[in-house]
Amino acid sequence: MSEQLLELLNGAGVRLTGPRRELAALISKRGGHFTAADLVADAAKRRLGIGRATVFRFLDLLTEQGVMEHVDLPDGRHAYVPCEPTHHHHLVCTRCGSVSEVEDCGIDSVTAEAARRSGFEIQSHRLELFGRCPKCQKVKR
Amino acid sequence: MSEQLLELLNGAGVRLTGPRRELAALISKRGGHFTAADLVADAAKRRLGIGRATVFRFLDLLTEQGVMEHVDLPDGRHAYVPCEPTHHHHLVCTRCGSVSEVEDCGIDSVTAEAARRSGFEIQSHRLELFGRCPKCQKVKR
DNA sequence: ACCACATATGAGACCCAGTCTCATATAGCA
DNA sequence: TGCTATATGAGACTGGGTCTCATATGTGGT
Known part of the structure; x- marks a missing residue:
């Protein structure tokens, strides 16, 4: 899993x-999303001597390569999530933090409709879905 | 316009x-989105003696009341936008910064489809659209 | 009109995420 | 093996936002 990352780089x-x-190993060990602080803490815990700047630089690098993205959680926190380098949207489990990806599910018709109504010329969009993953649905609330 | 805000409060x-x-007057004087720093600066410029904390507290208050929302601009900056207290999405002009709102444009079918494919139980979503407003489309690029 | 007191305020310290600088280290090619 | 562009760590810095606490003020009850 972390080999994929390294291969790409x-x-x-x-x-x-x-x-x-x-860092690639630490990231792949965490499924789902995490914050930069999480990763910094992981590295510190292992006494790898990795600086904060390096962590952020690496996250930026992965983002440029399209295998990492920013997500804003419903509570406003910023998280990073590893993902495929194609256009897609994220499904974030609000209980366990796992993230799934969905490809375009007909959103183009939505943006087209919004463009028609507003007169805007739409260049990009961001869609994030929050809910419970199949596993967490089984847990009593 | 700012009367509406005050009435609501x-x-x-x-x-x-x-x-x-x-602050309500300053906000209504700015159409579209603005950053907290903008508002702090506006207040400072008028020598109103309003503290930063008060600005943030007021923005929080409006957000709680549903007439203000956070938007993350494509460049990563945080902005606040005044809006209607109903569910809707934002169209942000990346050139002039104006913001329009669109109500549900068929997004439910998209979330339903995503839920079907992923097995997630979707609780909420966030959709932001970025582009050029009608006025800015006329300006040469 | 006044009072009492809960609520709001301003100042500034503080916190956290992320960026920048710069001297040092190192991957990877010749 | 040696050279050099690239990456690194340390820590200062920035910008957005929060907290604290002593002071001020709106507002409901009289």
């Missing part, structure tokens, strides 16, 4: 450094 | 204080 003209390997 | 068991009246 390899093909993108970036160096495969020690810190990057370690 | 009046009915919500909050006090109509001087600073709140002034």
Whole structure:
């Protein structure tokens, strides 16, 4: 799983450094979303000596490569989520934090309709869905 | 326009204080979105002696009342936008910053489809559309 | 019109996420 | 193996937002 990340970076003209390997492993060990602070804490816990700046730089790098994205949780916190480098939307479980991806599910007709009504020329959009994943639906509320 | 805000607050068991009246006026004077820093600067420019904390508290208050919302601009900046207290989505002009609202444009079928495919039970969603408003489309790029 | 008191305020310290700088280290090619 | 562009860590810095606490003020009851 973290090999995928490294492989991708390899093909993108970036160096495969020690810190990057370690961070890739930490990220893949966390399923779902996490905050930058989580990752910094993970690294600190293992005494890897990785600086905050390096963590943020790595997250930026992954984001540029399209395998990481920002999500704003319903409570306003910022999270990062690993994902496929194609256009898609996120389904975030508000209980366990896991994230699924859905491809376009007919959103184009929605944006077209919004454009028609408003006169806007729509360039991009952001859709985030929050709810309970199948596993968490089974847990009593 | 700012009367609407004040009227609403009046009915919500909050006090109509001087600073709140002034902030309501400043907000209604700005169409579209603005950042908290903008509002702080507006107040400072008029030497109203309003503290930062008061500005943020007022924005929170309006958000609780549903007449103000957070929007994350495509460039990552945080903005506040005044809006109707019903469920809707925002169309943000990336050139002039104006904001329009659109009501549900068939998004329910999209969320239903996403739920079907993923097994998630969807509780809420957030959709933001970015583009050019009718006025800005006429300006040469 | 006044009072009492809950609620709101301003000032500034504080916190957290993220960025920048710069001297040092290192991946990866020749 | 050695060279050099690229990446790193430390820590200062920024910007958005929160907290505290002593003071001020709106408002309901008289």
